[in-house]
Amino acid sequence: MKTKQICLLLFFSIILFSNRIVAQEWKGKWIGLASQDTSLINIWAGFRKDFHIDRLPKQAIAKIAVDSKYWLYVNDELVVFEGGLKRGPNPNDTYYDEVDISKSLKKGSNTIAVKVWYFGKHGFSHNSSGKLGLLFDLQSDNFELYSNKSWLVKRLVEYQSAPGKEPNFRLPESNILYDARVADMGWFSRKGDVTSFEPAVEEGIVGSAPWNNLVKRPIPLWKDFGLKTFHPQDVVRNGDTVICRLPYNMQFTPYFDMEANEGDSISIVTDNYLYYNGSAENIRAAYVAKDGRQQYESLGWINGHVLYFIVPEHVKINQLMYRETGYDTEFAGFFECSDPFFNKLWQKAARTLYITMRDTYMDCPDRERAQWTGDAVLEAQEAFYALTPSSHALARKWLYELIGWQKVDDVLFSPIPAGNWDKELPDQALASIGYYGIWMYYMHTGDKQAIVDLYPAIQKYISLWEKDKDGLVLLREGGWQWGDWGENKDMLLLYNLWYYLALKGSYLMADEMGYNGDMLQIGEEMKRFKQAFNQRFWNGKEYRDPSYSGKTDDRVHALAVLADIADKDRYDLILDVFSKQEHASPYMEKYVFEAMYKMRQPVLANARHKKRFAEMVNNPNFTTLFEGWGIGKDGYGGGTVNHAWSGGGLTIMSSEACGIKPLEPGYKTFSVTPHLGDLSYAKTKVPSIKGEIASSISRSADQMAVKFNVPKGTTALFELPFEKYKSILINGIPVDESIEKGKIAVGNSDRQWIIPEGKWEIKISI
Incomplete structure (x- = not known):
């Protein structure tokens, strides 16, 4: 066993990272x-x-x-x-x-x-x-x-440890005390x-x-935004407490210039330490003054919307500053539409995403700073739409670390890296190695080497899952049968559907790499699996494990739609489930949102998402999204106020409402398939590795206009969002004439057109 472990570590150090x-x-x-x-x-x-x-x-x-x-x-x-x-x-x-x-x-x-x-x-x-x-x-x-x-x-x-409570066991950092006297x-x-x-x-x-x-x-060295001064109107001194409001929730280090007496004690905390700490002790800083004027920057980064200095009242404050640092990328993505709610959702989601990126993708920047792999699935996809391609390296690091930490018995676990945790979350591991994890990474990046390197270890993990006589997987114990925050989790179905999506990812990877034997074997397993799943768990009106006694699980139905387990003839009944059941946490609600768009129900999808996310999106006191539906005790898992798993709507508005997503790895071909629903207009910018893709869509009672560009070296597949239409002009020329002149080509149906590089405007009379 020890020999196997040594071989695995050598493999991951030399082959996977390829830079030892x-x-x-x-x-x-x-x-x-x-x-x-x-x-x-x-x-x-x-x-x-x-x-x-x-x-x-x-x-x-x-x-x-x-x-x-x-x-x-x-x-x-x-x-x-x-x-x-x-x-x-x-x-x-x-x-x-x-x-x-x-x-x-x-x-x-x-x-x-x-x-x-x-x-x-x-x-x-x-x-x-x-x-x-x-x-x-x-x-x-x-x-x-x-x-x-x-x-x-x-x-x-x-540099010493500050007296009092230490940060909770999930955080390796300590509270820093700086004693200027020595x-x-x-x-x-x-x-x-x-x-x-x-x-x-x-x-x-x-x-x-x-x-x-x-x-x-x-990944790159951190981006240093430099020391910045607080605006005077954002600083209030009340006795021994100085309250400094930051422009948004950020990773930062605090700086001060003060005149104090020797031995004066100064405490430095944020609102995320005092009030929104996820029910766990987080990170703070302290300072012991020397005599006279002194400057200090506390080097252990913290985060929050508000910074507090607790200082003796006689201390004179000359200047207070902060230095934001973070992952070296830019907010190159963009989304805007006619509904202010979704504009604010997209903006808050992007801000939350950025604050959960540093050494790894993080669940939150305060309570844990941990790379829970299910969180990273959503965060990586958000980054593809919101940030420049430099962000892709963090997703690659996540995937290689997930496999690099694979146990000798082939179990995958998270968070990683970790020195004091090694428990498997089976559903999160499946999500990461499947269609929404490594395959989605490959589609957006074209990084074939990653799937070549990681595929063998992925198959080892998949092989651990035990099956019944019909080929469905048994409920895997793992280290934590989590499923999602909240109640009414039909766990056996959740695990089976995530397993199927892992098979789908493996099938696509095997096809891409030319592993024909694996592809055929996995494909046959998927066919048998779909048939057995529907035969056992569809009861005529909904999916349900016969031994499950809770309320119908909306999450299960979302994954069934997205995995193509549920055929279209069941969509009306599944929509009825979505109209009555709301059990998914913000983490899984993204998949419900996406499934409703796939079912071509953008109006209902937008309405549900607005209803469920209203409290956190409309809250004027926070620039980031919460872990649960509320704050603190009203949230899940302690309820942090900066959890990027709640930002899946960012992905959906760009990829589904505006319809921009890769159809071939690395955006060689991408879709332009807008579905505005009840929106009158929407526009987006997607910072793909082939170049920026900008699209704008406007709709009136009798016309839709779509403007978009196709970067050099790429092809777009435009799909008409209507069954019926009166006429179509492409760059001012009737569609049939454009086809005849070879400017565009017909796709797989008479509602699809293959569009070459350039700038395009499509006007549809309806």
């Missing part, structure tokens, strides 16, 4: 503190190296690895604000960064300094190595610099006093335990 650097290519050594108590948590250390350069290199790429985070200074300039990724790509290994520091180097004397924050504990998003360490390796044509015992190091004793403010400076330093201790070469193999960071 073997030990002989590195000259840097892991270095650490001379005396380190490995039982301590929240340790900060400062490393520095003074050196001389005769000739400046054109490029100077430093490879930097730490457990857990670092800040890089070159010649007193902060070059990297929070580098490093939480461990790890698999249960053993560590990520490393690449940073080009050539622009910060100078001829003559130079100083590099690295501030390292070692969490020292596991969490739902981090697998601690158990030891603080730094590895630095820079090899250019005419300059080399690498970490070894010639570097200096000191424990930064000013701080060495110039330790990283070229002119700093180095007498308090000691020589660093060499801990081993690349590949040494406990950090093991190194995997190149697969």
Whole structure:
């Protein structure tokens, strides 16, 4: 068993990530503190190296690895604000960064300094190595610099753990207390006093335990928006409390410039700590002042809509600021329509998505910061419509980590990476490896290598599912039979439908890779499965497990429609279920929304979504969406106010209302199939990897006009949303004439047209 585990880890480190650097290519050594108590948590250390350069290199790429985070200074300039990724790509290994520091180097004397924050504990998003360490390796044509015992190091004793309650066990970060009375403010400076330093201790070469193999960071370094000042009208001081309203819910680090007395205590918290904490202790910060004027930025990021400084009343505040940081992407996607509700939904969903992206996709940025894989399914799809393609790397990282953490018995679990959790959520795992997970990633990115790499491990997990004599899967125990938040979950049906969608994803992947044997086998299983499922669970008016005694599960019917288990002749009865049953949480409501659009019922779909999401979308106090239908006790799982699984409507409005979605991997062909329902107009921009796709649709009583562009190297399939029409003009020319002249071609029906690259306007008289 141990041999199998070693082989799996080697496979995932070398083959899947395809960027492990073997030990002989590195000259840097892991270095650490001379005396380190490995039982301590929240340790900060400062490393520095003074050196001389005769000739400046054109490029100077430093490879930097730490457990857990670092800040890089070159010649007193902060070059990297929070580098490093939480461990790890698999249960053993560590990520490393690449940073080009050539622009910060100078001829003559130079100083590099690295501030390292070692969490020292596991969490739902981090697998601690158990030891603080730094590895630095820079090899250019005419300059080399690498970490070894010639570097200096000191424990930064000013960084401590704040007194009081620690963050809950899901978070590896600690509450940071900074004691300015004992701080060495110039330790990283070229002119700093180095007498308090000691020589660093060499801990081993690349590949040494406990950090093991190194995997190149697969996502960009964080985007730093810079320090920004609060608007005066957003700051209110009331006694010992200063209340600062942020422009929106964000990941940020707080900064202050104050005049205080030695020993004055300052607390730093947000509204997400005080009020909307998901029923768990989250992260805060504290500061002990020296005498006089002082500036400080707390480096552990927090989030919220409101920042609070609790300070003695005699403290003079000169300036309060914040630094937003986050995943390096842009809000390139766009949606707008005639209904303000859906505009606000899309905007809040995009904001919630962004705040749940950092080292991994997260369920929430406060209570857990954990990559629950079911959440990532929805978040990745939202990102395809809202963000630039740089966001795709985070989805790829999620999928590779999911497989990289596969257990030796082939079980998949989440959240990952994690050092203190390994329980399987069967339905979330199936969603991730199936049609809505890896296949949807492939359709939007065209990243065939990912499906080639991950397909074998996916099949191992699927093979774990036990079946009855009819080929339907049995209820899998897993680590947590979750299903969804809320009540009335028909679990056996939910598991079977997610399993079928996993088969569908595998079938499509096998077809894409030319695995004909697998494709035929899976296809036959799907045929038998559909027949057996309908025969056993359809009772003439709804889907139901005969042994299930709860109310009819709307989630089940949504998945049955989306999986094509339910044929169209059952749609009217299923619509009746949707009109009477509302049990899905915001997480599963996306699939209900999507199913109703697939059933060509956009008016009913929009009405249900508006009804269910009204409280959170219309709430003027929050720029993000909630975990459950309400806040706190009225929500699920503690009820956070920033859960991107609630933003599935963003995907649906762009992909279904405006009808833009890939039909071939990487948008080689995409659909333009608008279904406005009761909307009079809608427009969207989709930042596809082939280029921006912009579409606008307007409708009156007797006409619909659709304008859209088809990027270079792509083809659009336009589908008429009406059964009947009077006439159609394409770029001002009747459709039949356009076909005759070869400007467009007929698709699979007389209501579909294949549109080449260019700008198009289609006017339909109805």
